[in-house]
Amino acid sequence: MSSPAVSSDREKVVSKLPAWLRQTLKVRAAQHGIEIQTAVEQGIRDWCSLASTVSAVDTTGADSFATFLPNGQWEEFRQTASDRRLSLIQGLAQSVQLWLDMNPAPDIQRPAITRRIVVCNQKGGVGKTAITAGVGEALAENPDSLHPVRVAKALAEALRASDVPTTGAKSGDDPLEIENLPGLGLRVLLVDFDPQCHLTNQLGASPLPMDGDSLTNHMAGDPRGELRDLIVSVEDDNFDGRLHLLPACNDAFLLDVRLSAVRAREAALERALAPVEADYDVIIVDCPPSLGLSMDAAAYYGRRRNNEKPGQSGALVVVQAEDSSADAYELLTTQIDDLRTDLQVDIDYLGIVVNLYDSRRGYIATSSLQGWVDIKDPRVVGLIGDLKEQKEAVRVKKPLLSYAPKSQQAVSMRALAREVM
Structure with a gap:
């Protein structure tokens, strides 16, 4: 404090x-x-x-x-x-x-309805997987320990002054205010919904075998067992059994084809995850770079349910400060808007995360960031720098917030998690 x-x-x-x-x-x-x-x-x-x-x-x-x-x-x-x-x-x-x-430690504030965060963008390579993992780790961190967090006010100031070279600066040069806060201690399930299995591999788990059971089978109405039997724990003392992963399987490449024969296919992901929802406070879905039926199912899963307040669940859009992300963003928002209209549902945007940002890249980066900030609705809720710690964590297959808990990226992930929650 x-x-x-x-x-x-x-x-x-x-x-x-x-x-x-x-x-x-x-x-x-x-x-x-x-x-x-x-x-x-x-x-x-x-x-x-x-x-x-x-x-x-x-x-x-x-x-x-x-x-x-x-x-x-x-x-x-x-x-x-x-x-x-x-x-x-x-x-x-x-x-x-x-x-x-x-003055005993306060109870963890758990949501009445499991919150569902759909991390998405049609464009690949923007870092959806890193954001999914980072937010999930931040939500599940030990509530009996203090962790460095970039306070929201300082983040807002950085966004308003988007040409300040903070997130691309060397470690120790960051002028933004850092505050040590207790972990949030929530029970989190990360769902690897991408057939490329990046989230699964990054966290050191093994993709599910093609000849076994998978999320795809459950969505297609052809399960071979209980979905919870596929879930693995991300073993790390900092999460103490609160952070779980539903690994991906390469059979997800066939998901759109299999969904085409399923009734009410937009609700397929919801039906598949329903048996395990009560076990978690938050479920985060790492979406593939796709605008197909699988994205429809993910967006529908994040819709606002009965008795759920606006902004509790929805889409978290990951972009980069460059032009192609803007084109992909337009395609994604069009798809979500069409789904809202066709199915008469409310799908909230939880915000935009500008990932892999480095102001030293010059005018394209800083002007693109300003363009994202100017959108206002949805607003920018996170600015994550393009630094080495995330890449190193992926290489050694460890959670970022354990591998480099005091890095600028880890500090920003914690701020993002609090903004989204």
């Missing part, structure tokens, strides 16, 4: 706390959206008012800890610790532990 300006009614105090207790305090204060000094102030106040002592806290290895307290509170605390025959270090540790006990 950002430290506020210190007012004249507070004084700086220095003591010691064990590292584990200081880190827990830091995370818990962030989870409750308050400053560390406020948490310590509340803990000391409550500790001083207790009628009896509390259990001792292990302070082995305690090191320097400084904060700001209201004038006079530290002296009251010192006197209380003396009356209880406790060291200041033990008294402070008990105060912090008391605050932690009285």
Whole structure:
């Protein structure tokens, strides 16, 4: 959390706390959206008012800890610790532990209806897969740890000044404000809906065999087992079993042909995923670069359902700051608009993500970015730089947010996930 300006009614105090207790305090204060000094102030106040002592806290290895307290509170605390025959270090540790006990970690806010994010663009090579994986990882990150996030206000300022060379700058040159926030801790399913299996391969999983079961079979009404049996967990301590993947199969190249013989084919993806929806807070679909029947099914899956608020689910469009992305965007929006009209459904746009951006590429990049920003509806919700960490993560088949958790791309992915949610 950002430290506020210190007012004249507070004084700086220095003591010691064990590292584990200081880190827990830091995370818990962030989870409750308050400053560390406020948490310590509340803990000391409550500790001083207790009628009896509390259990001792292990302070082995305690090191320097400084904060700001209201004038006079530290002296009251010192006197209380003396009356209880406790060291200041033990008294402070008990105060912090008391605050932690009285302010447990808040429950994860889970949506009433599973949210569905359809990551799409007819043009290949814009990085839909990287955005799908990055957003999913950010949504599933550990809620009991702090992760660097680029705050939304700073992102908006960067978009307004699209010629500022921030996302293409070297590491350490980024002037945008970074804030450490708890992970969102959501249960996420990533659906590799692309027959090229890029998402599956990037996350280190194996594509499903052609002679076995697949999402294509379930959509075509010819399942060979339970869909949940195909789902694998993305093994990483940072996600703790919350991030899952439905791998792709090369048989998806035949999906449009097989869907042509299916009744109500626009609902095929929804029917296939229905048995597992309740297991997840968010399902993210990595779409192929296609405008065929499979894209119709994906867009329909992201439609607004009964009792679902606008903007909870829908299409997240990934583009690049160059002209061919604009042409592909027009084709995609035309298809979605036609689907809205033909089926009388509401399909919301969750926003535009400008991916692989580097202002050092000159006028085409900066002017194209400005063109995306000028659209307004849907608005630009993410600006992701073209940096090496994403490519390296793909090479070693690891999630970006684990491979390079403090990289500019990871920081931007977390901001994007919060914008979409």
